[in-house]
Amino acid sequence: MAKTQEVQKQMMMALKNKEHARKDALSLLLSALKAKAKDKREDLTEEEEDAIILKEIKQVKETLESAAGRQDIIEECEFKLKVLSEFAPQSMSEEEIRAAVESVLSSLGIEVPTVKEKGLIMKNLMPLVKGKADGKLVNQVVEGFFQK
Numbered sequence: 001m002a003k004t005q006e007v008q009k010q011m012m013m014a015l016k017n018k019e020h021a022r023k024d025a026l027s028l029l030l031s032a033l034k035a036k037a038k039d040k041r042e043d044l045t046e047e048e049e050d051a052i053i054l055k056e057i058k059q060v061k062e063t064l065e066s067a068a069g070r071q072d073i074i075e076e077c078e079f080k081l082k083v084l085s086e087f088a089p090q091s092m093s094e095e096e097i098r099a100a101v102e103s104v105l106s107s108l109g110i111e112v113p114t115v116k117e118k119g120l121i122m123k124n125l126m127p128l129v130k131g132k133a134d135g136k137l138v139n140q141v142v143e144g145f146f147q148k
Contacts, residue, residue, distance in 0.1 A: 025083040050089040092133040
């Protein structure tokens, strides 16, 4: 079942169970998914759905970071993250990212990477990890290769 239908099904269950906060979080996600599908004028692929879910999670995290001292907003954002994470794709672990970086380095023939080669490395690496790993974590792992 496509994630859009699953989100809609979960939202209806939350509505029936009178879980208003969960219903609201799912409603926002469903709106984002449907808006993208409407713009595209056809059903979304699983990768596109995952990208939208990750974008929504990123927006909630940014709101959470800027909500210093506002406990009500912090609690709301943490709940939304919990709900959205149910639909998020499985993220790559740091070890999996490191293996992908090593694979890219070997395919490029780079034994000792330098900072000057970072652009080339990232250009080849990002298509492999896009939508599967957090960009900040990918950057940290790649930076770790330069400090060896």
